[in-house]
Amino acid sequence: MASPCYLGWDFSTQQLKVIAIDEQLRVIYEDNVHFDKDLPEFKTQGGVYIHSDRLTVTSPVLMWVKALDMILEKMKSSGFNFSQVRALSGAGQQHGSVYWKKGSIQILKNVSSELPLHQSLKGCFSVSNSPIWMDSSTASQCNALEEAVGGAQHLASITGSRAYERFTGNQIAKIYSQNPEVYKQTERISLVSSFAASLFLGTYAPIDYSDGSGMNLLQIWEKVWSKSCLDACAPGLEERLGCPVPSHSVLGTISPYYSQRYGFSPDCKIVAFTGDNPASLAGMRLQEGDIAISLGTSDTLFLWIQEPTPALEGHILCNPVDSQTYMALLCFKNGSLMRERIRGDCASGSWDEFSKALSSTVAGNNGNLGFYFDVMEITPEAVGIHRFNRDNQKVSGFPKEVEIRALIEGQFMAKRIHAEKLGYKVLPRTRILATGGASHNKTILQVLSDVFNAPVYTIDTANSACLGSAYRAIHGLVAERNVSLADVVKSAPEPRLAVTPTAGAEELYRPLLKRYAELEQKVIYNPTSSCL
Numbered sequence: 298m299a300s301p302c303y304l305g306w307d308f309s310t311q312q313l314k315v316i317a318i319d320e321q322l323r324v325i326y327e328d329n330v331h332f333d334k335d336l337p338e339f340k341t342q343g344g345v346y347i348h349s350d351r352l353t354v355t356s357p358v359l360m361w362v363k364a365l366d367m368i369l370e371k372m373k374s375s376g377f378n379f380s381q382v383r384a385l386s387g388a389g390q391q392h393g394s395v396y397w398k399k400g401s402i403q404i405l406k407n408v409s410s411e412l413p414l415h416q417s418l419k420g421c422f423s424v425s426n427s428p429i430w431m432d433s434s435t436a437s438q439c440n441a442l443e444e445a446v447g448g449a450q451h452l453a454s455i456t457g458s459r460a461y462e463r464f465t466g467n468q469i470a471k472i473y474s475q476n477p478e479v480y481k482q483t484e485r486i487s488l489v490s491s492f493a494a495s496l497f498l499g500t501y502a503p504i505d506y507s508d509g510s511g512m513n514l515l516q517i518w519e520k521v522w523s524k525s526c527l528d529a530c531a532p533g534l535e536e537r538l539g540c541p542v543p544s545h546s547v548l549g550t551i552s553p554y555y556s557q558r559y560g561f562s563p564d565c566k567i568v569a570f571t572g573d574n575p576a577s578l579a580g581m582r583l584q585e586g587d588i589a590i591s592l593g594t595s596d597t598l599f600l601w602i603q604e605p606t607p608a609l610e611g612h613i614l615c616n617p618v619d620s621q622t623y624m625a626l627l628c629f630k631n632g633s634l635m636r637e638r639i640r641g642d643c644a645s646g647s648w649d650e651f652s653k654a655l656s657s658t659v660a661g662n663n664g665n666l667g668f669y670f671d672v673m674e675i676t677p678e679a680v681g682i683h684r685f686n687r688d689n690q691k692v693s694g695f696p697k698e699v700e701i702r703a704l705i706e707g708q709f710m711a712k713r714i715h716a717e718k719l720g721y722k723v724l725p726r727t728r729i730l731a732t733g734g735a736s737h738n739k740t741i742l743q744v745l746s747d748v749f750n751a752p753v754y755t756i757d758t759a760n761s762a763c764l765g766s767a768y769r770a771i772h773g774l775v776a777e778r779n780v781s782l783a784d785v786v787k788s789a790p791e792p793r794l795a796v797t798p799t800a801g802a803e804e805l806y807r808p809l810l811k812r813y814a815e816l817e818q819k820v821i822y823n824p825t826s827s828c829l
């Protein structure tokens with residue numbers, strides 16, 4: 298008799314990932330499908346299409362469906378025993394949206410187990426290129442939404458954030474205003490997370506409170522849609538979204554398609570999917586007082602918070618593992634893609650060379666500072682590359698190794714400055730929990746530890762959103778009995794201490810942080826000002 302296991306999925310920007318864990322929370326299987334490499338027919342770059350206006354960014358929804366077909370076939374051919382899966386949950390990149398064409402629910406409910414999903418579902422999407430979190434083309438919709446509800450701070454007080462271009466409500470408003478016929482032909486709008494859950498459920502899955510908090514549409518206190526926000530975005534939106542549910546909800550059992558085609562047990566439970574960052578919070582077993590930093594396509598900083606105060610910067614989301622509390626999140630769009638571009642320019646594409654350059658330069662970089670935003674940054678709103686020497690003079694370039702350190706120190710100083718602006722205090726007991734691809738790189742983590750003057754811990758897998766989704770699959774089965782996620786995963790491996798701050802780091806970075814904050818005011822995007 299095979300031992301029961303639980304699956305965690307992550308439909309992220311660049312790849313689809315899956316993790317299987319056993320009853321002892323040990324990882325027994327990991328796999329991924331990389332969109333650019335494994336599905337070249339879609340011709341994405343970093344899993345996305347950056348449109349010619351440099352603001353619109355989308356991903357082809359059928360690529361996500363085909364990636365699921367592909368990874369399930371990989372698991373099947375590797376002999377994975379699907380019948381042992383007791384429950385599954387998952388995560389999706391936040392804010393992205395999927396538009397199901399009228400009549401699609403019948404197709405979804407009746408897909409033939411003789412065919413891969415992408416063949417059955419290819420006609421089901423009224424929008425074939427889904428807007429995703431990297432999009433910044435909805436400034437006019439954001440202004441209209443803030444205007445309609447009484448201003449930016451009021452919108453933040455209702456939904457946890459002021460209007461952000463990538464947030465789903467503004468994306469829906471853009472589609473409604475530019476393609477009203479497409480909107481009319483749409484019977485359901487999912488987030489990437491609830492779209493992925495729908496594929497497993499075989500019907501439309503609801504949006505969960507936590508990922509729903511990233512839409513500028515959900516009242517995060519009462520956890521219901523805000524009528525004024527819905528009406529400001531598009532008519533008939535509530536019926537297209539369905540009712541939001543607690544993130545630990547068991548949505549039902551797996552669609553018969555999976556039992557017939559892959560051998561899943563018909564009793565396999567589907568637990569609500571959520572956003573990648575909320576799922577990472579679960580995977581990292583974040584506790585109050587910790588700071589989590591996810592170094593992925595986007596870099597995100599998030600923390601568990603009891604009594605949040607929504608502000609004009611950053612986001613407050615419903616907590617995915619405890620519906621009574623919240624999580625604060627800061628998103629930095631120029632994350633791993635920015636690091637990879639500088640690695641290409643300054644370290645011949647090699648992480649070893651990148652790390653050597655980082656180790657060969659002094660902490661504080663002799664006062665050289667840099668702001669590296671290949672795409673329009675979210676935190677702060679700025680774009681372009683801006684370098685300053687120790688006398689705050691703008692310079693056009695740095696030697697390669699100085700450039701590498703300026704990038705990494707700049708990325709982490711921004712995180713500390715904006716976390717402290719959100720009210721977070723780095724305290725003696727502060728732990729930084731790092732995840733994501735770059736969390737494997739100790740030289741990068743050393744800079745993080747020095748800038749925050751705090752120890753950095755990592756967890757076994759960089760796929761914290763996947764792992765968190767597998768934990769949430771277990772938690773969903775017992776949440777109704779008021780068992781906390783922390784209790785469910787108490788036997789999981791503790792985060793491991795990776796690096797501690799270099800002596801003198803606090804004194805070294807304090808003046809640099811002050812300079813960085815002042816210079817940041819100079820590089821903030823101001824469409825009317827002449828370029829710097």
Ligand SMILES: O=C(CO)[C@@H](O)[C@H](O)CF
Pocket residue numbers: 309310389390391392430463511572573574595596597626628
């Ligand atoms: O926009 C973000 C968070 O607000 C990103 O971290 C996406 O979730 C990445 F998928």
